[in-house]
Amino acid sequence: MAIALQTFLLQLILFFFASHAEANNPRKIYLVQMKVGGHRYGSSSGHQELLREVLDDNSTVSNALIYSYRESFTGFSARLTHSERQNLKRRREVLQVSRSRNLKLHTTRSWDFMNLTLAAQRNPMNESNLVVAVIDSGIWPYSELFSSDSPPPPAWQNKCQNITCNNKIVGARSYYLDKKDYNVTEENSVIDVVGHGTHVASIVAGREIEKASYFGLAKGTVRGGVPNAKIAVYKTCWKIRKNGTEVLICPQHTALAAVEDAIKDKVDIISYSQGWDYPVPMEEDHVSWAFLRALKNGILTSAVAGNSGKDGYYALINGAPWVMTVAASMKDRLFETTVELEGDEPITVYNTINTFKTQDSFYSLLDETGSAESTRKRELLAESKDGLISYNHKNDKGKDVFFNSSQITILEKAIKERAKGAIVWGNFTDTVGSKKFQFPIASVFLDKEYGDQLRKYFAKDRSTHAVKIHKTEEIPDEGMVPTVAEMSSRGPNCDSYLANILKPDIAAPGLDIIAGWPENVKLLPLAANDYRHLRFNIMSGTSMACPHATGLALYIKSFKHWSPSAIKSALMTTSTEMVGMGDGFAYGSGQLNATKVLDPGLIYETQHQDYIDYMCKQGYNTEKLRSHVGSNEINCSGIKIDKNADLNYPSMSAEVELNTKFSKVFYRTVTNVGNPKSTYLGKIKFRGKKNFKAKITVKPRWLNFSKLGQTKTFTVTVTGLSEPNSKHSKETFMLGNTWLTWTEIGGSRQVRSPIVIYSIAKGTNACREF
Numbered sequence: 217m218a219i220a221l222q223t224f225l226l227q228l229i230l231f232f233f234a235s236h237a238e239a240n241n242p243r244k245i246y247l248v249q250m251k252v253g254g255h256r257y258g259s260s261s262g263h264q265e266l267l268r269e270v271l272d273d274n275s276t277v278s279n280a281l282i283y284s285y286r287e288s289f290t291g292f293s294a295r296l297t298h299s300e301r302q303n304l305k306r307r308r309e310v311l312q313v314s315r316s317r318n319l320k321l322h323t324t325r326s327w328d329f330m331n332l333t334l335a336a337q338r339n340p341m342n343e344s345n346l347v348v349a350v351i352d353s354g355i356w357p358y359s360e361l362f363s364s365d366s367p368p369p370p371a372w373q374n375k376c377q378n379i380t381c382n383n384k385i386v387g388a389r390s391y392y393l394d395k396k397d398y399n400v401t402e403e404n405s406v407i408d409v410v411g412h413g414t415h416v417a418s419i420v421a422g423r424e425i426e427k428a429s430y431f432g433l434a435k436g437t438v439r440g441g442v443p444n445a446k447i448a449v450y451k452t453c454w455k456i457r458k459n460g461t462e463v464l465i466c467p468q469h470t471a472l473a474a475v476e477d478a479i480k481d482k483v484d485i486i487s488y489s490q491g492w493d494y495p496v497p498m499e500e501d502h503v504s505w506a507f508l509r510a511l512k513n514g515i516l517t518s519a520v521a522g523n524s525g526k527d528g529y530y531a532l533i534n535g536a537p538w539v540m541t542v543a544a545s546m547k548d549r550l551f552e553t554t555v556e557l558e559g560d561e562p563i564t565v566y567n568t569i570n571t572f573k574t575q576d577s578f579y580s581l582l583d584e585t586g587s588a589e590s591t592r593k594r595e596l597l598a599e600s601k602d603g604l605i606s607y608n609h610k611n612d613k614g615k616d617v618f619f620n621s622s623q624i625t626i627l628e629k630a631i632k633e634r635a636k637g638a639i640v641w642g643n644f645t646d647t648v649g650s651k652k653f654q655f656p657i658a659s660v661f662l663d664k665e666y667g668d669q670l671r672k673y674f675a676k677d678r679s680t681h682a683v684k685i686h687k688t689e690e691i692p693d694e695g696m697v698p699t700v701a702e703m704s705s706r707g708p709n710c711d712s713y714l715a716n717i718l719k720p721d722i723a724a725p726g727l728d729i730i731a732g733w734p735e736n737v738k739l740l741p742l743a744a745n746d747y748r749h750l751r752f753n754i755m756s757g758t759s760m761a762c763p764h765a766t767g768l769a770l771y772i773k774s775f776k777h778w779s780p781s782a783i784k785s786a787l788m789t790t791s792t793e794m795v796g797m798g799d800g801f802a803y804g805s806g807q808l809n810a811t812k813v814l815d816p817g818l819i820y821e822t823q824h825q826d827y828i829d830y831m832c833k834q835g836y837n838t839e840k841l842r843s844h845v846g847s848n849e850i851n852c853s854g855i856k857i858d859k860n861a862d863l864n865y866p867s868m869s870a871e872v873e874l875n876t877k878f879s880k881v882f883y884r885t886v887t888n889v890g891n892p893k894s895t896y897l898g899k900i901k902f903r904g905k906k907n908f909k910a911k912i913t914v915k916p917r918w919l920n921f922s923k924l925g926q927t928k929t930f931t932v933t934v935t936g937l938s939e940p941n942s943k944h945s946k947e948t949f950m951l952g953n954t955w956l957t958w959t960e961i962g963g964s965r966q967v968r969s970p971i972v973i974y975s976i977a978k979g980t981n982a983c984r985e986f
């Protein structure tokens with residue numbers, strides 16, 4: 217039973233998210249992290265020399281070496297045996313040898329919702345000079361979403377593998393996996409055979425396509441946030457056969473190679489809708505460090521927070537302070553699906569998309585929800601064993617079949633026997649969060665409660681039991697308030713070095729996003745065959761939220777010569793306050809909103825060196841930091857360790873001990889990008905909490921600017937008692953729903969920063985160590 221349930225889940229949603237690959241090759245792929253300087257093995261030829269010195273007799277350098285990195289990582293990736301790895305670990309030039317783990321991949325009203333409307337002020341010439349690096353599963357280049365009238369940026373070097381570059385897709389690189397290491401089931405090509413990469417790329421920079429819809433749903437103009445911008449594709453995710461099933465994997469060593477090339481290509485931003493399956497310490501998170509190197513080259517990275525909302529606090533990934541970490545929020549639209557019951561109240565649900573037209577009449581209902589030991593189930597088992605239909609089972613033809621999701625194989629049978637429709641009953645609310653269920657037949661998914669209701673109807677003494685399944689309708693959610701999605705991963709960072717950095721940074725729409733899709737890829741990742749093909753598909757996840765933040769960041773970049781941290785600051789401080797479930801660790805500063813992003817008034821600037829100083833003050837090891845950053849100039853030993861030190865970040869957060877009096881001072885500097893002569897008043901806002909046991913002061917309360925680019929420094933002091941205040945746990949204290957807002961006097965600018973003081977008991981495995 218449990219197995220069947222898991223198989224169902226796996227096929228339905230985990231198709232994109234497979235994690236560990238297995239190779240029978242005794243040589244596995246490792247990342248060899250080197251120390252910086254003090255030895256002669258630093259270059260690509262040095263990597264080869266080092267390998268020559270440690271390899272077994274029966275291996276060659278060309279066989280072992282995969283990538284030598286220069287821009288993204290200090291070291292190389294190679295396939296190594298156990299003994300070769302031991303040899304390397306003993307070398308004094310080598311810092312760390314770790315497995316190349318597999319990362320996972322984690323529309324278009326959504327842009328209007330964020331108020332980046334078609335009519336918004338645009339800078340099309342500048343926009344068309346911007347290039348977004350999409351590191352994902354490739355692209356379907358034949359979609360009209362990926363065409364453009366404006367030429368590529370003048371300085372851009374035309375680089376496209378497998379496909380012909382055009383005015384929209386200006387770069388395409390493939391990081392293929394070797395058959396030696398994985399049973400790759402797709403050929404080496406940047407063409408997307410999965411759909412994820414196409415979906416993500418079109419959210420950022422797809423051109424406008426009018427009258428798009430998903431079988432009549434989500435009708436409207438599909439478009440990216442910056443429809444004039446260009447796309448550079450870096451394909452790092454591949455389908456492989458593992459243990460008999462096809463899964464998608466995105467190995468770490470390919471992501472590092474992609475960032476390496478994105479830096480060399482001088483892209484304007486990186487959109488990274490992938491990451492670890494679980495939170496890891498910074499020391500292991502080589503791709504995050506590669507993003508710091510990208511930042512040094514002026515490239516901001518926008519990345520997913522992850523889809524592990526159900527795992528509670530400390531589940532977030534991609535939480536380095538130089539990355540823009542994006543949570544998923546809900547839009548103001550709902551998908552509503554109704555099942556009419558003959559002679560009874562209808563059932564209406566929001567977790568299904570049924571794209572098949574409303575049934576023309578009531579169809580009799582065949583109840584197959586008996587226990588797993590039911591006759592039907594036994595028949596199916598028998599059948600799958602010897603390939604014969606061994607029993608004379610009920611005929612589904614012309615009926616709506618109601619079955620338990622643990623018997624999902626019934627679906628295939630029902631389709632084969634030309635059932636009219638399917639009603640699937642299951643208990644997935646906790647697991648799947650806000651996922652929408654879809655099946656290749658008129659269908660609806662009922663959770664436990666509604667399934668019980670339908671069973672009750674079935675138990676009623678009637679001559680017939682018949683139902684009519686309606687097509688899903690998209691309806692506006694009238695009372696909608698900006699709310700975080702249940703599945704979006706919660707912070708804080710698991711790594712104590714980053715305990716004082718609030719993560720995620722921002723939330724963007726990530727549920728039910730319609731965007732581009734490869735016409736040759738199945739719409740549903742289901743076992744049962746679905747022969748429908750379409751240029752668009754609806755997907756959910758932080759994978760869909762991240763490209764919204766990427767697009768809005770590029771939008772700013774088409775108007776302003778701003779640093780990555782200034783762009784991130786503008787997005788964060790102009791966001792809309794969120795309500796409903798969750799706290800700062802669910803949505804950071806709030807809901808991304810385009811309305812004010814070009815005019816934030818004040819910005820919080822953070823330089824590359826500030827991040828390094830921060831890590832030093834937190835006590836990070838000099839030698840490791842040098843290697844991560846790729847610079848010999850770092851020396852933390854002259855810097856006093858101060859766990860209270862934090863960054864000039866647009867949000868304020870600090871971890872404190874539980875049940876103690878705390879006093880925390882945040883030091884911040886803001887830069888005036890609004891009116892040359894302007895005055896801002898600092899105010900603290902609380903929401904909700906009565907008997908609030910903390911005092912917060914801002915000094916000074918006024919910031920008086922006389923010119924643009926002028927900086928002003930201030931402090932925020934928070935004192936209080938860290939008593940547990942969460943109804944969930946005795947070990948949780950959180951000063952939440954608190955903000956510092958700088959309000960322009962006589963103007964309309966507001967610069968809002970969340971303040972989160974917290975103490976949360978970490979789960980036993982907050983950071984996964986290897």
Ligand SMILES: *[C@@H]1O[C@H](CO)[C@@H](O)[C@H](O)[C@H]1NC(C)=O
Binds near residue numbers: 238398
């Ligand atoms: C690929 O699959 C074949 C057959 O199942 C197996 O023998 C081989 O070891 C696999 N290769 C890798 C690299 O996993």
Ligand SMILES: *[C@@H]1O[C@H](CO)[C@@H](O)[C@H](O)[C@H]1NC(C)=O
Binds near residue numbers: 242272273274
């Ligand atoms: C390489 O040679 C060693 C002995 O030198 C042997 O144990 C090992 O199996 C060989 N590996 C491969 C992949 O042939």
Ligand SMILES: *[C@@H]1O[C@H](CO)[C@@H](O)[C@H](O)[C@H]1NC(C)=O
Binds near residue numbers: 329
């Ligand atoms: C965006 O901001 C505007 C103006 O503050 C507000 O009216 C609108 O509701 C916001 N939209 C979202 C999605 O937060």
Ligand SMILES: *[C@@H]1O[C@H](CO)[C@@H](O)[C@H](O)[C@H]1NC(C)=O
Binds near residue numbers: 377390403405
């Ligand atoms: C795709 O490009 C790569 C690199 O140029 C090449 O090795 C591969 O054969 C190409 N694939 C196809 C299907 O042409």
Ligand SMILES: *[C@@H]1O[C@H](CO)[C@@H](O)[C@H](O)[C@H]1NC(C)=O
Binds near residue numbers: 459
């Ligand atoms: C692979 O499949 C076998 C047999 O079905 C199973 O016993 C084993 O646990 C699977 N391995 C993994 C890693 O899933």
Ligand SMILES: *[C@@H]1O[C@H](CO)[C@@H](O)[C@H](O)[C@H]1NC(C)=O
Binds near residue numbers: 643
């Ligand atoms: C499905 O069947 C199992 C086993 O018979 C049962 O425990 C469960 O309650 C049924 N319903 C749902 C919604 O899973």
Ligand SMILES: *[C@@H]1O[C@H](CO)[C@@H](O)[C@H](O)[C@H]1NC(C)=O
Binds near residue numbers: 643646664
């Ligand atoms: C649903 O599943 C969860 C665990 O996956 C379980 O705790 C819960 O009791 C189930 N609910 C019902 C109604 O079966």
Ligand SMILES: *[C@@H]1O[C@H](CO)[C@@H](O)[C@H](O)[C@H]1NC(C)=O
Binds near residue numbers: 773
């Ligand atoms: C926009 O383009 C113009 C003309 O090429 C250029 O002078 C200006 O600096 C650009 N602005 C930005 C923000 O890139």
Ligand SMILES: *[C@@H]1O[C@H](CO)[C@@H](O)[C@H](O)[C@H]1NC(C)=O
Binds near residue numbers: 331336337810811
């Ligand atoms: C949307 O943004 C425009 C400026 O781009 C602004 O004029 C308008 O008021 C905004 N609408 C809302 C609802 O905030």
Ligand SMILES: *[C@@H]1O[C@H](CO)[C@@H](O)[C@H](O)[C@H]1NC(C)=O
Binds near residue numbers: 838851853854
């Ligand atoms: C770092 O600086 C200290 C003095 O501040 C010096 O003693 C030490 O040798 C330096 N370490 C390295 C690795 O350069």
Ligand SMILES: *[C@@H]1O[C@H](CO)[C@@H](O)[C@H](O)[C@H]1NC(C)=O
Binds near residue numbers: 895920
């Ligand atoms: C800044 O401006 C405010 C309001 O005009 C004024 O009350 C305050 O004294 C000024 N502060 C300084 C330091 O000039």
